[in-house]
Amino acid sequence: MAEAPLTATAQDYVKIVWSATEWSDAxxxxxxLAERLGVSAPTVSENVRKLVAAGLLDHEPYGAxxxxxxxxxxxxxxxxxxxxIETFLVTQLGYGWDEVHDEAEVLEHACSSRMIDAIDSLLGHxxxxxxxxxxxxxxxRIVTLDGTNLTDAVPGAWTVARLSDADPAVLRDLASLGLTVDASIRVHGPDPSGGILxxxxxxxxxxxxxxTASAVWLVTQGS
Structure with a gap:
């Protein structure tokens, strides 16, 4: 028997809860959630209550x-x-890496599992x-990265491992600075201006x- 599909709202909530803890312990x-989704706190509370009842979320009163x-x-x-979908749009359709997030937010709900598997196969997994x-x-299965944010990085040699795609303008700034995925960099530390040299x-x-630095995660070179 085919698995019952989730509503788009439920899909958004579980994905956002997971994503919020991928790079933060907060x-x-x-x-x-209300700030992330752009809806009122009462709306979030009601939807969370429904998802708790559906067995997808846990929420103790006043807890996480x-x-x-x-x-x-x-x-x-x-x-x-x-x-x-983001990878497909960039590698196959010529989208810029700063253009794909919003497209993927729409398409992720519309594509069938068969299509997603076909995209995965086409791209070589x-x-x-x-x-x-x-x-x-x-x-x-997911291989998580133990990255260090650029704002917290000690001086030394690092490799850019991940860039937040939350703000397309920041991605464009990063590209102009040469801070792209897998780029090798040397961190020199805080600059008197308040930035990172x-x-x-x-x-x-x-x-x-x-x-801009807060959107960059690093790993030590060779890791």
Missing amino acids: PVTTKA ITLTAEGERRALDMVRRHRL PTRDPHGDPIPSATG VETDEAARIVVPPS
Whole structure:
């Protein structure tokens, strides 16, 4: 028997709860979800209540919102859809990496599982999307990255592992600075201006503003 599909709202909620904890230890709250979704706190509370009843979320009064095992499975399916679609748009259709997030937000709900599997096969089963985010497998396996945010990086040699795609303008700024996925950089530390002094592959020294630096995650070279 085919699995009952989730509504688009339920898909959004489980994916956002999962994504919120991928790179942060901060608890997911009703307020945080409301800000992320652009809806009122009462609307979030009602939808969370429905998803708790459906066995997808756990939420103790005044506590953090977390995923159940079923909720996590469904969330990873949505993450896989989103990241495979982004990869397809960039590699096959010529989209810029700063253009794909909003398209994928729409298409992830519309594509059938068969189409997602076909995209995965066509692309050769990629493990990362254009922004460096890991892509879950069809079975829900995901290789998480233990990255360090550029704002917290100690001086030394690093490799850019992942870039937040939340703001297309920031992605364009990063590209102009030479901070792209897999780029080798040397962090020199805080600059008197308040930014982070970085040396890129081209031996160019640049100062990355704090708001831009917060979108960059690094791993030590060779890891």
